[in-house]
Structures are given as C-alpha cells and as structure tokens.
Amino acid sequence: MRITMVGTGYVGLVSGACFADFGHQVICVDKNADKIAALHRGEIPIFEPDLDRLVATNVRAGRLTFSTELADPVSKSDAVFIAVGTPSRRGDGHADLSYVYAAAREIAANLKDFTVVITKSTVPVGTGDEVERLIREANPAADVAVASNPEFLREGAAIRDFKHPDRIVAGTDDERARKLIAEIYRPLYLNRAPVMFTGRRTAELIKYAANAFLATKITFINEIADLAEKVGADVQEIARGIGLDNRIGTKFLHAGPGFGGSCFPKDTRALIKTAQDYEAPVRIVEAVIAVNENRKRAMARKVAAVFGGSLRGKTVALLGLTFKPNTDDMRESPSIPLVTALQDLGATIKAYDPEGMEQARSELSDVSYCDGPYECAKDADALVIVTEWEQFRALDLARLKREMACPVIVDLRNIYRPDEVTGHGFQYESVGRRSQPHM
Template identity: 90%
Template sequence: MRITMVGTGYVGLVSGTCFADFGHQVTCVDKNVDKIAALDRGVIPIYEPDLDRLVEANVRAGRLAFSTELPEAVANSDAVFIAVGTPSRRGDGHADLSYVYAAAREIAVNLKDFTVVITKSTVPVGTGDEVERLIRDTNPQADVAVASNPEFLREGAAIRDFKHPDRIVVGTDDERARKIIAEIYRPLYLNQAPVMFTGRRTAELIKYAANAFLATKITFINEIADLAEKVGADVQEIARGIGLDNRIGAKFLHAGPGFGGSCFPKDTRALVKTAQDHETPIRIVEAVLSVNEIRKRAMARKVAAVFGGSLRGKTVALLGLTFKPNTDDMRESPSIPLVTALQDLGATIKAYDPVGMEQARNELTDVTYCSGPYECAEGADALVIVTEWEQFRALDLGRLKQQMACPVMVDLRNVYRPSEVAAHGFKYESVGRPSPSPG
C-alpha cells in the first residue's frame, strides 16, 4: 500500500514508521522544513525508545521517506492519514481543529484516483463529517472515502502498542475503504489483533471515552490515596485488592501527583465541551478534571508539610520532570504546577530528568538543572521523586543522605518501600501510605 502521513508529530511519526516496517511505502509530510531536514539526517524530534533505529532501518530499505511536498505524496497514495495536532483551543477548552481542516482542504485539491482519507488525530465526534464536507466542497470530483482510525499509543511504549495493539478501531461505512484499511493492517492479523469496524462517529467517541475512563481511574485512586493517608491504610495494597477483581483491573490504579501528558488533559476537556454543547453534561469527567488540577498543586503542600508548612530558605531537589518515564514530553506535566507552587512557598528548586530537561527549560524558569540525581540532591533539604524513571528506582540511599542538607524524601510515585528508606535515617513521605519513623 502507498500511504501518506500528514504530520510528523508523535502519532504521525510513530504510525508512519511502523506502517513502513510492515512493508508499506510511506511518505511522512510536514510543513516544518527544519523538522523534515532533521529527519532526513536521522535526527528524531521526539524521544521514544527504539524509534530512531526503526526510522533508520526503513529509510535505508526505501520504504520510508520525509517530505514537505504534500501534492505529489497525496496524488500517489491509496490512503492518506491526517495526524496533525489537536491542542486545546485557548479560552474555551474545545479541541482546536484548524490544523485538521487545513490538511483536509490541501488533501482535497490533490486527490487523483480513489483514496481513503483517514483521521488519526484525536478529534471530537462529528469531525469526520466536516472533513468529508470540506473535501467534497473543495473538490467535487474527488473519488474519496473518509474514515476514522483513532490511535491508542502510550508514550514510552508506542512502538510496541502499535505492533501489539489491544484493538484497532476503524470507523467507516464504505466497503472500499474497509478493504484498503484491512490491507494496511493485515500484518497485525498474525498477532490476532482484533479489528473493530464501526461507524465513523462511534469510532471518534471511542477514543475520547477510553481516555476519559482511564483518567477517571487515575483520579479515583488518587482520592482513595488521600483517604488512606488519613486513616492509616496503604493505597498500594488497596489498589492490588481491587485490581484483582477482573471487572476493575489493575492498570491505571497507581496513586501519584495527577495525570498529565498530551492526551488525557486535552481530551477530557474536549469531551466535556462536546457534551455541554449537546446539553448532556458529563459530571464525572468534569469532576475528574477539577480534582486533577487541584491535586497537582497540592503536592507542593505535601512537601511543605514536612517542614511545618514553610519552605522559606529551603532547597528542594526534583527527580523527574516529564509527565511519565521514557518520554521527553512536558505537556501538562505535574512537575510544572508543582515547581511553581514550591517556588510560591519560598523554595529554591534543583531538578534532573534523564531526557526531558531541554523541554523543561521552555516551561520552568529559576530552576537549577543538574547532570544527575546525586548532583541534584547535593545540599538539598528535600528530595522529591516526581517521575518514576528506572534510574530512580535503585538510588544509593546512604550516599544521598550524606549529600543532602536534610534527609527528607517525598516519593510522589511510591517507588520505594517506606521501611527501606526510613532505615537509612530519612524522613519519608509517600502517597496514600503511612509514614514510617526514621531509623
């Protein structure tokens, strides 16, 4: 199959590369000349494990190419995927669909033979209808079918998720489109990945419903964690106890500082706005958004509570800045409101993240960025684990204690066992677990 991927962001680059690895002929198109030039040199604009190797292999094999020229790529394609950004629109929280609609118009002008135009960007229900209208208004002679194929990729595990998906959701009623998309995903049939064909609007809503439900699970266990702290219970054992119920499941029941990233915050906001527009408000999701925002800043008060509520003159060292491990993505990361709240409380901030510091510098000011966890801890009054990178799971606690001005660890990801840290003489605070006495 000949495929054009419009957009070389997270979804477009990973999807296009994996399609090429399946054996398809893929051209990834982007208007950003510098980004395309960098990709041609083998420079990957995002951090995703194994992506650089996969890009190099498929470029070398002649199956993957990068271009700023959309007309030629579209004219020669069987399928064109729209994978441009849909950020929250400033001021109202709706998804900004301007990039999607601009891509649809440009694609329409260059369509030749029958082509399937597939929306892979996360878009509100009904967007496919508008994309189809724009294409037909722009090019009434176009022989085209418009489908929805939402992505379900986790940053940090995107390649595995693409090649071993829980499901592939395709929204189309056009039989020709079904055959082409089925052929595109045919290599996954060997992995017995279920392909679910449904209506276009249903497919669009499946994506939003899935993200909203996962965000709800995270927020639910975070509120249970707060209660567990008050009553002396252990939220990790609670999560295991309810997660063993197969009606609930264990995933996304990890208490922490709140969810962030490129998907959950903007998608839940967009779903809330869509529901309000249709006069069917989703109160649960509205509450999830509110609780999550409050929680991020509340984590600063958790640090301050160790020092009686004041951080004046204190140095706080943060380990991890990205919203999750194995990515350099800082979008909506809990570290951003955490840092600003700690600074408002008077703290001086040091920070280290294995790959996210370049992006963090665009978001966080008045922060001393360090080259490693031990340099970060040097002279600090408190060490806060914000992101659960593997590098932070086996720190030398004895060395940390010697380097810190005050042996205080606030573990917002429950990486360590409380008794283990306390045995090294630390004052240890975690999320939703009883605080042990220092050894």
C-alpha cells in the same frame, strides 16, 4: 500499499515508521521544513524508545521518506492519514481543529484515483463529517472515502502498542474503505489484533471515552490515597485488592501526583465541551479534571508539611520532570504546577530528568538543572521523586544521605518501600501510605 502521513509529530512519526516496517511505502509530510531536514539527517524530534532505530532501518530500506510537499504524495497514495495536532483551543477548551481542516483542504486539491482519507488525530465527534464536507466542497469530482482510525499509543511504549494493539478501531461505512484499512493492518493479523469496524462518529467517541475512563481510574485511586493516609491504610494494597477483581483490573491504579501529558488533559476537556454542546453533560469527567488540577499543587503542600508548612530558605531537589518515564514530553506535566507551587512557598528548586530537561527549560523558570540524581540531591533539604524513571528505582540511599543537607525524601510515585528508606535514616513521605519518620 502507498501511504501518506500528514504530520510528523508523535502520532504521525510513530505510525508512519511502523507502517513502513510492515512493508508499506510511506511518506511523512510536514510543513515544518526544519523538522523534515532534521529527519533527513536521521535526527528524531521526539524521544521514544527504539524509534530512531525503526526510522533509520526503514529509511535505508527505501520504505520511509520525508517531505514538505503534499501534492505529489497525495496524488499517488491509496490512503492519506491526517495526524496533525489537535491542542486545546485557547480560551474555551475545545479541540483546535484548524490543522485538521487545513490538511483536509490541501489533500482535496490533490486527490486523483480512489483514496481513503483517514483521521488518526484525536478529534471530537462529527469532525469526520466536516472533513468529508470540506473535501467534497473543494473537489466535487474526488473519488474519496473519509474514515476515522484513532490511535491508542502510550508514550514510552508506542511502538509495541502499535505492533501489538489491544484493538484497532476503524470508523467508516464505505465498503472499499473497510477493505483498504483491513489490508493496511493485515500484517497484524498474526498477532490476532481485533479490527473493530464501526460508524465514523462512534470511532471518534471511542477514543475520547477510553481516555476519559483511564483518567477517571487515576483520579479515583488518587482520592482513595488521600483517604488512606488519613485513616492509616495503604493505597498500594488497596489498589491490589480491588485490581485483582477482573471487572476492575490492575492498570491505572497507581496513586501519584495526578495525570498530565499530551492526551488525558486536552481530551477530557474536549469531551466535556462536546457533551455540553449536545446538552449531555459528563459530570464525572468534569469532576475528574477539577480533582486532578487541584492535586498537582497539593503535592507541594505535602512537601511543605514536612517543614511545618513553609519552605522559605529551603532547597528542594526534584527527580523527574516529564509527565511519565521514557518520554521527553513536558506537556501538562504535574511537575510544572508542582514547581511553581514550591516556589510560591519559598523553595529554591534543583531538578534532574534523564530526557526532559531541554523541554523543561521552556516551561519552568528559576530552576537549576543538574547532570544526575546525586548532583541534584547535593545540599538539598528535601528530595522529591516526581517521575518514576527506572534510573531512580535503585538509588544509593547512603550516598543520598551524605549528599543532602536534610534527610527527607518525598516519594510521589511510591517506588520505594518505607522501611528501606527509613532504615537509612530518612524521613520518608509517600502517597496514600502513613508517614514514616526516620528510625
């Protein structure tokens, strides 16, 4: 199968590399000449475990290529995927679809034989209708079907998610498009991955509904964590107690500083705007966003409470900056409002992240970046664990105490046992568990 992937961002590059690994001929196209040049040199613009190896293997095999030109690849392709960004539109929270529509117009001008144009970008309900209208307006003679095929990839586990999906959702009523999409994903049939064919609008809404529901689970357990702290309960045991009910499940019930990243914040906002446009408001999702935004700065007050509410003259060391481990993505990371709130409270900030510091420099100011966790902790009055990188799960607590000016750890991810930390002489604060003064 000949495939063109429009966009070499997170979704486009991972999807293109995986399709090539299935044996398809894939060309990834991007207008950014510097990015394409870097890919030709074997440089991957994002951090995703094993992606560099997957790209290199398929480039060597001749199945994966890169280009800045769209015309020739589209004219020779069986399927063209649109995988460009759909960020929140400045000012109103709607998804910015300008890149999707620009891609649709350019694709239309270069269609030859029957082609399926498939939107993989996360787009509001009705976007596929507009993509089809734009294509037929620009090229009335085109033999084309427009489909929706949303992605469900977790950053840090994207390749496994692509190759071992819970489901594949494809939205189209065109029988030829169904057959072609089924053939594209045929290599996954051995993994028994269910392919769910729906209407195009249904597929578009499935993606938003899934992300909104997961964001709701995160926010729910965070609110329960706050209550657990007040009443002397343990949120981790609560999460396990409710998660063992298979109607609820254990995933996304980990209390923390709130959700961030490239998907949940923008997708929940876009869903709210779509619901408002159709006069069917989603009040639960509106509450989820409000609670999540307030929570991020509330974590700074949690740190300040250890010192009586003020951090004036204090140095706070942050371990982890990205919104989750195994990525370099800083988009809407909880660390951003946390840092600004800590600074507003008077703190001096040091930070270390295994992959995210280069991106963090463009998001955060007046932060001292360190080469490792122990350098970060040196002379700090408090150490705050913000992202649950594996490198932070087995720190030498005795060494940390020697390095720090004051033995305080605020664990916003609950990756340590309270008795283990307090046993080394630390005051230990976590999320949804009782405060643990040092022993």
